[in-house]
Amino acid sequence: EVQLVESGGGLVKPGGSLRLSCPASGFTFTNVWMSWVRQAPGKGLEWVGRIETKFDGEIKKYAAPVKGRFTISRDDSKNTLYLEMHSLKTEDTAVYFCATDFARAYLGSWGQGTLVTVSS
Amino acid sequence: EIVLTQSPGTLSLSPGERATLSCRASQSVTSNYLAWYQQKPGQAPRLLIYGASTRATGIPDRFSGSGSGTDFSLTISRLEPEDFAVYYCQHYDSSTMYTFGQGTNLEIK
Numbered sequence: 133e134v135q136l137v138e139s140g141g142g143l144v145k146p147g148g149s150l151r152l153s154c155p156a157s158g159f160t161f162t163n164v165w166m167s168w169v170r171q172a173p174g175k176g177l178e179w180v181g182r183i184e185t186k187f188d189g190e191i192k193k194y195a196a197p198v199k200g201r202f203t204i205s206r207d208d209s210k211n212t213l214y215l216e217m218h219s220l221k222t223e224d225t226a227v228y229f230c231a232t233d234f235a236r237a238y239l240g241s242w243g244q245g246t247l248v249t250v251s252s
Numbered sequence: 253e254i255v256l257t258q259s260p261g262t263l264s265l266s267p268g269e270r271a272t273l274s275c276r277a278s279q280s281v282t283s284n285y286l287a288w289y290q291q292k293p294g295q296a297p298r299l300l301i302y303g304a305s306t307r308a309t310g311i312p313d314r315f316s317g318s319g320s321g322t323d324f325s326l327t328i329s330r331l332e333p334e335d336f337a338v339y340y341c342q343h344y345d346s347s348t349m350y351t352f353g354q355g356t357n358l359e360i361k
Contacts, residue, residue, distance in 0.1 A: 167350070169297075177289075177297065177340055179350035193349055229296055237344035238287045240308070242296035 134158040136230050136243030143249045148220050154213040154230035154243055161211040162186065165233035168204060168215045170226035171245070178226075180215070182233065197223075220250045254279050256341050256353035264361040271328040273356045275341035280321045285344040288317055288326045291355075292337045300339075301326060328358075336360050 140152040152168075165188070168180040181194040183204045192204050203216040213230050227245040234240030255278040265271055275286070284304040289297040299308045301317035304324055314329040328335055341353040 169350075176355045177291075177342075177352040179352070182349065195349070234299065234308075235302060237285045238299060238302045238342065239289075239297070239350070240299055242298070244296055 134232065134241040136232070136241060138228060138230055138243045138246035141228065141246030141248045143251065144220055145252055146220060146222055146250055148250070149216070149218045150220065150248060151217070152215040152228055152230075152246055152248070154215075156211045156213065156230075156232075159232070159241075161206075162208045165236065166204075166206060166213045167231045167233060167239060168202075168213075169229045169231055169239065169242075170224075170248075171229070172223075172226045175226075180228070183213070217248070220248075222250050224248060225250045253348050254281065254343055254345060254351055256343055256351055258339075258341055258353035258356045260356060261354075262357045262359060264359050265331055266361045267331050267333055269331050271326075271331055271335070271358060273326045273339050273358070275319075275324045275326070275353050277322045277324070277343060281324075281343055282345055284320060286317075286319070286324050287342045287344075288315075289340045289342060290335075290337045291340065297340065331358075333360075 135157045138154045165184045167182040181204045184191045201219045205214045229245045230243045231239040232241045257276045259274045286304045288301040291297040305317045338355045340355045343351045
């Protein structure tokens with residue numbers, strides 16, 4: 133069974149930084165592209181970014197609102213996905229989900245999410 | 253950039269009834285890269301349908317997807333109590349990546 137467990141969320145001041153982690157199990161992490169998706173309170177889903185596998189060049193893509201501030205990385209030795217967030221803004225407040233890629237176009241399995249609150 | 257518009261915003265139905273949710277794209281969708289997700293309160297989204305009409309593993313056959321081009325729909329043939337949730341459509345494009353609709357809230361009447 134696929135398990136994704138996000139952690140690292142919390143309260144941070146505007147301009148601050150935070151790192152989220154998503155350890156994975158139940159599948160061969162090394163072979164799977166991974167994404168982060170966020171959901172502001174009471175709002176819809178917004179894709180944040182994706183990292184491909186090392187075999188595919190570990191290419192990273194980001195949504196425009198986070199490009200240059202957020203960095204996705206992976207540690208295949210630890211089966212863990214990361215999201216490093218800097219220069220946080222109040223509009224970054226959301227639940228952040230990690231998700232597995234499916235068929236290179238969809239999001240197959242999701243974690244339960246971790247809440248990031250950016251507020252002074 | 254493709255914009256996905258879902259309708260209605262809220263759909264009120266009773267268990268046993270048929271539900272039809274719509275997702276309209278601002279431009280024709282590439283290779284039918286269109287998916288549907290279900291999200292219950294406090295839970296993560298779950299992939300239901302991909303490729304516009306293929307059910308994901310373990311999804312009951314009362315869920316079906318259809319459509320092409322710019323108009324897509326998700327149909328739930330006979331609503332079960334556990335089907336009341338928010339549903340999102342999603343498109344993938346290699347330039348704009350993953351785009352979601354704003355969601356349809358399917359609520360119990």
